[in-house]
Amino acid sequence: MKPFDYHRAQDISQATEAAANGAVVIAGGTNLLDLMKLEVATPDRLTDINRLDLKAVTPTQDGGLRIGALVTNSDLAAHADVRKDYAVLSRALLAGASGQLRNKATTGGNLCQRTRCYYFYDTATACNKRDPGTGCPAREGANRLHAILGTSDACIATHPSDMAVAMRAIGARIEIAGQDGNERSVDIADFYRLPGDAPQHDNTLAPGDIITAVTFPPPVPGAVHRYRKVRDRASYAFALVSVAAICTMDKDRIGSIALSFGGIAHMPWRDSAVEDLLTGEIPGDALFAAAADALLQDARGFGGNDFKIPLTRRTLMAVLRDVCGTGDLS
Amino acid sequence: MKTELQINGTAHVLEADSRTTLLDALRNHLDLTGSKKGCDHGQCGACTVLINGRRINSCLTLACMHDGDEITTIEGLGTPDALSALQKAFVQHDGFQCGYCTPGQICSATAMLEEAKAGWPSNVTDDLGAEVNLSTEEISERMSGNICRCAAYPNIVAAIADIAKDTR
Numbered sequence A: 001m002k003p004f005d006y007h008r009a010q011d012i013s014q015a016t017e018a019a020a021n022g023a024v025v026i027a028g029g030t031n032l033l034d035l036m037k038l039e040v041a042t043p044d045r046l047t048d049i050n051r052l053d054l055k056a057v058t059p060t061q062d063g064g065l066r067i068g069a070l071v072t073n074s075d076l077a078a079h080a081d082v083r084k085d086y087a088v089l090s091r092a093l094l095a096g097a098s099g100q101l102r103n104k105a106t107t108g109g110n111l112c113q114r115t116r117c118y119y120f121y122d123t124a125t126a127c128n129k130r131d132p133g134t135g136c137p138a139r140e141g142a143n144r145l146h147a148i149l150g151t152s153d154a155c156i157a158t159h160p161s162d163m164a165v166a167m168r169a170i171g172a173r174i175e176i177a178g179q180d181g182n183e184r185s186v187d188i189a190d191f192y193r194l195p196g197d198a199p200q201h202d203n204t205l206a207p208g209d210i211i212t213a214v215t216f217p218p219p220v221p222g223a224v225h226r227y228r229k230v231r232d233r234a235s236y237a238f239a240l241v242s243v244a245a246i247c248t249m250d251k252d253r254i255g256s257i258a259l260s261f262g263g264i265a266h267m268p269w270r271d272s273a274v275e276d277l278l279t280g281e282i283p284g285d286a287l288f289a290a291a292a293d294a295l296l297q298d299a300r301g302f303g304g305n306d307f308k309i310p311l312t313r314r315t316l317m318a319v320l321r322d323v324c325g326t327g328d329l330s
Numbered sequence B: 001m002k003t004e005l006q007i008n009g010t011a012h013v014l015e016a017d018s019r020t021t022l023l024d025a026l027r028n029h030l031d032l033t034g035s036k037k038g039c040d041h042g043q044c045g046a047c048t049v050l051i052n053g054r055r056i057n058s059c060l061t062l063a064c065m066h067d068g069d070e071i072t073t074i075e076g077l078g079t080p081d082a083l084s085a086l087q088k089a090f091v092q093h094d095g096f097q098c099g100y101c102t103p104g105q106i107c108s109a110t111a112m113l114e115e116a117k118a119g120w121p122s123n124v125t126d127d128l129g130a131e132v133n134l135s136t137e138e139i140s141e142r143m144s145g146n147i148c149r150c151a152a153y154p155n156i157v158a159a160i161a162d163i164a165k166d167t168r
Helices: A012-020 A032-037 A073-078 A080-085 A087-094 A099-104 A107-111 A163-170 A272-278 A285-296 A308-324 B022-029 B085-092 B102-117 B136-142 B153-167
Strands: A005-008 A024-026 A045-048 A057-059 A065-068 A173-177 A183-187 A210-216 A224-230 A241-250 A253-262 B002-007 B010-015 B048-051 B054-057 B070-072
Touching: A012 A024, A012 A045, A012 A173, A012 A210, A024 A032, A057 A080, A065 A080, A073 A080, A073 A087, A073 A099, A073 A107, A080 A087, A087 A163, A087 A224, A087 A241, A099 B054, A099 B102, A107 A163, A107 A210, A163 A210, A163 A241, A163 A253, A224 A308, A241 A308, A253 A272, A253 A308, A272 A285, A285 A308, B002 B022, B022 B048, B048 B102, B054 B102, B085 B102, B085 B153, B102 B136, B102 B153, B136 B153
Parallel strands: A005 A045, A024 A045, B002 B070
Antiparallel strands: A057 A065, A065 A210, A173 A183, A173 A210, A224 A241, A241 A253, B002 B010, B048 B054, B048 B070
16 A cells, blocks of 8 residues: 555545645545555545544435535445345445445445456556546456446446446436535436546546435335345355346326446446336336337447346346236346 | 453453454463454454444454553353354354364354344345344344354354354
C-alpha cells in the first residue's frame, strides 16, 4: 500500500472540502482497502466519514423511506420496513458478499464500489478504467464476467453491486452533498453512466461530492418482489446475471412491473420498453419471450461471456413466470 | 498514528503507520496472533474478529479507523482452561483439521448466532418475516464468508448447530 495521510471528518462540510481537494473518502472500506493493497487505488489522503451522522433509516413525508449513506448492508437488509415494503432490496443485499462484509459495507460505499474486471485489478495490464487511454484487454481476453449491453470500444466492465440493481427497480434517488454546501438529488438511473469513451468514471459524482442518503418512493401496494441471482457458486460470489422484479397483477393481467438487471452492463440495467411491453398484458411464455427479445435485441457477447445472452433470457423468463404466478420458479 | 483500542476488555495504545490494518495491528504490534492472515483481501474469513459485537474482516479495515472501539478476538472468547461453548463444540465435533481457519470460524459463528437471535434473515430464509431456524442450510449460508481449505465443513456446521439449538 502507498503511504497516505489519514484524517477523520467531523462534519459533512469537512468531508466535501477534503474530497474536493483530492482526498478519497473511506466508509466501510471493504472495496477501497482491497484496491489500495493492490495499488489500483493510490490516494495521498483518506477522509474517514464513519463518524458522521448518516446512519438512520427514516420514513419520508410522502410515505417512502430515506436510508442514510452509512447504514450498513446488514442493517439495511434486516430493517423491518425494508423487509416488509422493499423485500427485493433485502433479498439483493443478502445475496451479496458475506456476513462479515455486509457488517462493514455501507449503502453509499456499495453504490460506489468498482468493477471486478480482472484487468482493472491487475496493474501489470492495460485498462481504460484504471489508466485511461491504455486499452481494454478484456475485449479479446478473459471476459466471462463482462457486459453484454451498453458496452463501448473502451470498456466492457460490469457494475458488481446487487444492492444497486434492487434500488434501480425501486426507483431510488441518490442524495448528494457537494462543495460549498450544495445539495442535490439524482435518480439512480442518472447517477450511474455507461462507459462510453470515459470508463474511468463509474458514475456522475463530481470531485467533492459525497453521497449522504438514498431515498425510495412509497412502496407499491400488493407487489410481489423477487431478486434472482445466478452465480458460479451457491453463496459469496458476484452475479453472472441477476434480475430484480417488482410486480403487481390486475386480475389476470400484469398491472405494473419494474425489472432491473445486474451483471450484464456498466450499470444496473433497466429498459422501459420491456416493462411497457409487459404491462397490461395477460402473462404467458410467448409474452415473456417477446420481453426477452426486446431486452436483448442489442446484446453482444465477446466470447467468454456469450453465455450471458441465453442466461439472461432464461433468468428473466423464470422470474416472470414466478412473479406472475404462471409457472414454477425452477 | 496513535490509536486507542479496547481489545478483549483491555485498553491498548497503538502507535503505527496509518496503513496498518487492524489484523496487522493485532498480530504484529499487540502480539495477539490468534487472528490469522489467510488471503488478506476479505475473501477467506480467517481474520474475523468482532468490533462492538459484530463480525468483520480485520484485514479489510485500518486500525486507525477504530479509535475507541471494542474489539474481541479469539483470545477474548475463551482460554485453554475455560473454553467458550462454541470452542468446546468445535473440539467435540472435530470441527477442524489444520486449524488455521478455526479462530475466524469461531469468532464468526459467535457473532452469527447473535445475528440469528436478533432475527436477521439470510439468503436462504424463505420468509423474510419469520423467526430464524438455524438449519444446516442456514448455517452454511451464514458462514459462507469463512473458507476451510481442509473442507471440515460438515463438522464445523455440526459444532455450530449444537450450540445454536441451546441458544434459541
